[in-house]
Amino acid sequence: MSAPSERVTIKDVAAAAGVSKGAVSLAFNHKPGVSDATRERIFAAARQLGWAPNSSARSLSRQSVDTIGLAICRPARLLGLEPFYMEFISGIESVLAERDCSLLLRLVGSLEEEISLQERWWRERQIGGSILVDFHQEDPRIAPLRGLGLPAVAVGHPTLTGGFPSVWTDDAAAVVEAVRYLAALGHRRIARVGGPTGLGHSAIRAVAFEETMEQLGLEGGPHVETGFSGEEGARATRSLLLSAERPTAILYDNDIMAVAGLGVAAEMGVSVPDDLSLLAWDDSQLCRLTHPTLSAMSHDVHGFGAQVTRVLFEVLAGHEVLSQPVATPSLVPRASTASPRA
Amino acid sequence: MSAPSERVTIKDVAAAAGVSKGAVSLAFNHKPGVSDATRERIFAAARQLGWAPNSSARSLSRQSVDTIGLAICRPARLLGLEPFYMEFISGIESVLAERDCSLLLRLVGSLEEEISLQERWWRERQIGGSILVDFHQEDPRIAPLRGLGLPAVAVGHPTLTGGFPSVWTDDAAAVVEAVRYLAALGHRRIARVGGPTGLGHSAIRAVAFEETMEQLGLEGGPHVETGFSGEEGARATRSLLLSAERPTAILYDNDIMAVAGLGVAAEMGVSVPDDLSLLAWDDSQLCRLTHPTLSAMSHDVHGFGAQVTRVLFEVLAGHEVLSQPVATPSLVPRASTASPRA
Secondary structure: OOOOOHOOOOOHHHHHHHOOHHHHHHHHOOOOOOOOOHHHHHHHHHHHHHOOOOOOOOOHHHHHHEEEEEEEEHHHHHHOOOHHHHHHHHHHHHHHHHOEEEEEEEOOOOOOHHHHHHHHHHHHHOEEEEEEEEEEOOOHHHHHHHHOOOOOEEEOOOOOOOOOEEEEEHHHHHHHHHHHHHHHOOOOOEEEEOOOOOOOHHHHHHHHHHHHHHHHHOOOOOOEEEOOOOOHHHHHHHHHHHHHOOOOOOEEOHHHHHHHHHHHHHHHHOOOOOOOOEEEEEOOHHHHHHHOOOOOEOOHHHHHHHHHHHHHHHHOOOOOOOOOOOOOEEEOOOOOOOOOOO | OOOOHHOOHHHHHHHHOOOOOHHHHHHHOOOOOOOHHHHHHHHHHHHHHOOOOOOOOOHHHHHHHHHEEEEEOOOHHHHOHHHHHHHHHHHHHHHHHHOOEEEEEEEOOOOOHHHHHHHHHOOOOOOOOEOOOOOOOOOOOOHHHHHHHOEEEOOOOOOOOOOOOOOEOOOOHHHHHHHHHHHHHOOOOOEEEOOOOOHHHHHHHOOOOOOOHHOOOOOOOOEEOOOOOHHHHHHHHHHHHHHOOOOOEEEEHHHEEEEEEEHHHHHHHHHHHOOEEEEEEEEOHHHHHOOOOOOEEEHHHHHHHHHHHHHHHHHOOOOOOOOOOOOOOOOEOOOOOOOOOO
C-alpha cells in the first residue's frame, strides 16, 4: 500500500493545470464558470496524473480491477433468445454497480478463442478477474487459465471446474425433486427436454433424471437433447407428442422451451394440465405470463449472478474462498402440472 | 502511423525472453514443449513489450479502440426481463467479434451517473467510443459528452440526439402502419400500451398514435403508460378489458407485454382474435411460440445493434457519417389479429 501522501489529489491536478481546486471541481461537475480551453487543460492534467473525481485513491495502475471479464461461447443470435443470460448478467451488474465497476463482455466462437481472449485481457490488464461459465466435461480452459494466474470464479459444479473457486446450483437435487413431484402426481411416462450433454450441467441433469426414474421403477422416459431455443423446444415437444408412447409429463431445461411446449400443446389440441403436465426450469417472468401459468423449478438467476460476482471480489481481495452452492432450484407449482386424467 | 520496423514482433519477445520464436509460439498456443518457468518468462516479456499473438500491430497504446462502451440506465432487474436489450447486445457483439473487440457494459442509476462514467471511461482510455441509448427529450448527456469529444453513435431519432451521428427506427411510420392495419380490419376502439413518455421513442410513438387515430376519425383510444415489463403489460391489459369502453384491439410497445396481454385475455375468457386483437412490437421468438401466435410490428433488433456498431466503427475510422434509419418495423400478421366479431 502506498502512503496517503503519495496519492494524487485534486490539489495536484489543480496545480498541474494552473487553476484552483474549485475550477477542477466545476470542470468535472459540468458546471459553468470554466472556459472550454481551461476544462480541456484540467482533463489533460487529470488524465496525465491518473486522477478521477470521487476516486482519488484509484490510479491508472489499478484500473484493471475496476473491470471484470465475461466471455460466453454461444452464437450471438442465440444469446438474445434465452432469458437466462440477461438475468445472470443483470445480477452481475447489480454487484458491479455497487462497487463502481464495469463488465467486459465478449461472445466467442470456441473455447480456444476464449483462452486467447482471457489471456490477452489479463496480460494487457484490461480486467482484474473473470467469471468463467458453461463448463464442459474435461474443459480445455482450465489448464491454460490456471497457468496464467488469472483470478477467476467458475460457474459450475466443482467436478467440472478443475480447482477454480466455483459457485453452482445443485442441479441433480433439483431434478430429483422435479421427477419425484411428477411421479407423486401419478405420472408414469415422464419425458425430459434438455440442453446439449456436452455442457457439464446438462450432463449432470441427464444422469440424475435417469437414476431417479430407475429408482422410482419408471421406464426410462425419452430424453431429447436440444440447444435451448424456443424453436428447438417446440420441435422436441411435437416429436414427443407424436410418439407411440406419448408422455403425460415433460420436464424442460429452461423456460422458453416450456413456453414453446405450451404453444405446441394448444396447437395440437392437447389439454394442459389435463392431458399433459409441463414443468419449466429457471422461472423467469415468462412462466407467470402464460395461460395456464407454468409450474417451474424456480431459480433466482439474478441472485446467482450477484453471488458469483461477490465471490469474485473475495478472490480479488486475496481472501481464501471455498466453492459454494447457491440455493437449489425449488419447485413452484402453478397451473401447468396436475395428476394425469385417468 | 509508426513504420513497420517499429512494431513489436514475436522476434522481439523471443529475444527478450531468451528463447526461440518457436518457443513463444508454443507457449501462446498452450502446446507442450516449454516448461512452466519458461512460459512465465515469455508471458512476462510479451506483457512488458505490449505484444499479443495474431495482433502484432496492436500495442498497448491502442488498446482502448478495442473496447466499446455501453451504459444502460435501467434497473438491473428489469434488464433481464425484456428480450430487446439482449438481442440488441447480441447484434453489437456480432460485429465486435468480427473485429476482435469487446463491449464494456454498465448499468447506471441515472443519466448524471452515466455522464461521469463515460467521462472516466474516455479519460482513462478504457474505451475507444460509446453507443448511447434511451434518449430522453432534452437529454442532459448531450452537452457534456459532446464537450468531451467522445466518439459516439446515438440510438434514437435525430430530433432527440443533439448532433451525435444517430441510427434510429422510424417509429412514427411503424405506428401509422399498425393503426391503419387495425382500422382496416374494422376496429374502431384501439388502445395502446406504451412505454414511459419520458423516453423519446415512446413519446414519438404516442404522438403518432394520436394523430393517426384522429386522421382516421377514430376516438382517441386509451393510452396506458408502463415500464415495459410483463407484469405491467398484464395490469394495463386487465384495466383496459375492465373499462366501460372496452377496446377491440390493443397495440403494445414490446412483445413481452403482448404475451402478458394474451395470458390476461385467456384468464378473463376473452377470445383472441375473435373478441380482441393483439399486436406486439419487436417480434422476438416469443411471438411465434404462443398460441395463438402473435401478430407483430417486426423489427430486426439484432440487425439494429449490428448496424449501430458498424456506424460507430465508421466514426472511429474518422469517416464522415450521416445519421441513418434502419429498416422501419413492418407488420407481420399472425393469429392474434382479425376483424372484430360483429
